[in-house]
Amino acid sequence: MQKIDPSVCDKLRDEYSNLFEEALLNEICDVSEYATITKGNLLIDIGDELKFIPLILKGTIKISRKENDKELALYYLEQGDTCAISFANCLHTSKSVFKGLVEKDAEMLLLPVDRIEGWLVKYESWRHYIIDSYHFRLLEMVDSIDALAFLKMKERLLKYLRNIAKSSKDSMIEITHQEISEDLNTSRVVITRLIQELHDEGDIFSTRNKIRVL
DNA sequence: ACATTAAGTGATT
DNA sequence: AATCACTTAATGT
Structure with a gap:
């Protein structure tokens, strides 16, 4: 060596x-x-x-x-x-x-x-x-x-996103719904729907390939 | 312009 | 919350 x-x-x-x-x-x-x-x-x-x-x-x-x-x-x-x-x-x-x-x-x-x-x-x-x-x-x-x-998928998702934003010290996350679903062991469709809800509720701002945690 | 990949949707379990 | 089957939108070449 x-x-x-x-x-x-x-x-x-x-x-x-x-x-x-x-x-x-x-x-x-x-x-x-x-x-x-x-x-x-x-x-x-x-x-x-x-x-x-x-x-x-x-x-x-x-x-x-x-x-x-x-x-x-x-x-x-x-x-x-x-x-x-x-x-x-x-x-x-x-x-x-x-x-x-x-x-x-x-x-x-x-x-x-x-x-x-x-x-x-x-x-x-x-x-x-x-x-x-x-x-x-x-x-x-x-x-x-x-x-x-103990958490519903929506809460898990938000926690997951916040965790990434925090550890990367960047509120802008570059990730696809597919990748998220793999990490959380669920389906892409479910993530897409929950992302929409979180977006509408003002917790995040999401566009293609990008999610900003607010 | 066309193909590919990401995201959105309704219906069903 | 998962799955199917399909649509629409964004992006790369």
């Missing part, structure tokens, strides 16, 4: 220097690999072997579950995130239970599995980072379950 470019190391420091101690940053620079994945490509699919843990430097990755042809979006990974779920996964089963699709061109560092366990005892900051990450993902998962169990 070749050493990563110093400029990538700088990016890592920009994002993590207040989180990780110097020695850990150095180790990460020494042993990890740099990867870029463009929009539309898979970072990981269900059943894939997990050989690394991604540390996201840039971009967005949609994490979802899949059963047969059906799918359900769970949450998004962004700058500063890692998939801590993949962490425990790595140590034991090593097969991913999630699908990770790159939604916005992403840059990341791939941390080799065999190192991360040692860091857990060696670095307090790493320990905290992993535990926090776990906690955060769990909360997001609970949120998804709640929405699924």
Whole structure:
């Protein structure tokens, strides 16, 4: 494995220097690999072997579950995130239970599995980072379950749109009804009708391929 | 101008 | 809320 470019190391420091101690940053620079994945490509699919843990430097990755042809979006990974779920996964089963699709061109560092366990005892900051990450993902998962169990599709849709607008820091979302329906595991027709209602009620403003959250 | 893709609609379950 | 079957509108070549 070749050493990563110093400029990538700088990016890592920009994002993590207040989180990780110097020695850990150095180790990460020494042993990890740099990867870029463009929009539309898979970072990981269900059943894939997990050989690394991604540390996201840039971009967005949609994490979802899949059963047969059906799918359900769970949450998004962004700058500063890692998939801590993949962490425990790595140590034991090593097969991913999630699908990770790159939604916005992403840059990341791939941390080799065999190192991360040692860091857990060696670095307090790493320990905290992993535990926090776990906690955060769990909360997001609970949120998804709640929405699924207690909300009507219209409420789920609005929540979904607001969530995207919030995390992308842009009230203008570029997406088709078809894509939304896939994320929420429903049909396009249903989304089209609900989008109309939300539009009429003034929650959103929608045009072809675009939705503005108000 | 034509083909493709996205979105809208009525009727039915 | 899902599905079918069809229409209309927007967009790319």
